[in-house]
Amino acid sequence: MNLMNRYLPRYQFAEEHSLYIPATPAQVLDAVSRPEVVDDPVARGLIALREWPNRLAGRLGLPSTLQHRPAFGLANFTPLGRDGDREIAFGLAGCFWQSDFGLVELADAEAFAALDVRGLAKLVMNFSAEPEGTGTRLTTRTRVCCGDAASQRRFQLYWWLIRPASGLIRRRLLGRVKGAVGGA
Numbered sequence: 001m002n003l004m005n006r007y008l009p010r011y012q013f014a015e016e017h018s019l020y021i022p023a024t025p026a027q028v029l030d031a032v033s034r035p036e037v038v039d040d041p042v043a044r045g046l047i048a049l050r051e052w053p054n055r056l057a058g059r060l061g062l063p064s065t066l067q068h069r070p071a072f073g074l075a076n077f078t079p080l081g082r083d084g085d086r087e088i089a090f091g092l093a094g095c096f097w098q099s100d101f102g103l104v105e106l107a108d109a110e111a112f113a114a115l116d117v118r119g120l121a122k123l124v125m126n127f128s129a130e131p132e133g134t135g136t137r138l139t140t141r142t143r144v145c146c147g148d149a150a151s152q153r154r155f156q157l158y159w160w161l162i163r164p165a166s167g168l169i170r171r172r173l174l175g176r177v178k179g180a181v182g183g184a
Helices: 002-007 025-032 041-059 109-114 149-180
Strands: 013-021 078-083 087-094 121-132 135-146
Touching (some): 002 078, 002 109, 002 121, 013 149, 025 087, 025 121, 025 135, 025 149, 041 149, 135 149
Antiparallel strands (some): 013 135, 078 087, 087 121
């Protein structure tokens, strides 16, 4: 968890899921960000449901910040790096409780690390691969740090609402990684 600890050592919210996969750590981490693995129809559906009010507003001629943007996905995350066959991490920053996620575009890991989070939330999602028996224990962790009390209150309510769907998406992603490396 070196990357996770480097980019978000302090946080108020966290979630963790893991799954045993009968493959090497390298195979497992290589599969984590493959497009066919992360493109899950259930995740797409949940994200479409989350974005529906903002997109509907645009179709009705009302202000919409999502009307001409692709659906939210892994492409919105900033790659933070890979630590050999141990860990891969992605970062995201914004006002996630807003209907358009309030995302802050970040050029790279250095920009993510330097971002002042007052008024925002900063999120790191990692995948760590630990050898276990003849396979690998793949764990995904999500940590969120809110930059001030007001953003923490806003995120708290959002977290309660989206955490079940977020957990489902992460568990499905673990299963999709397992299927991609032949461990179905």
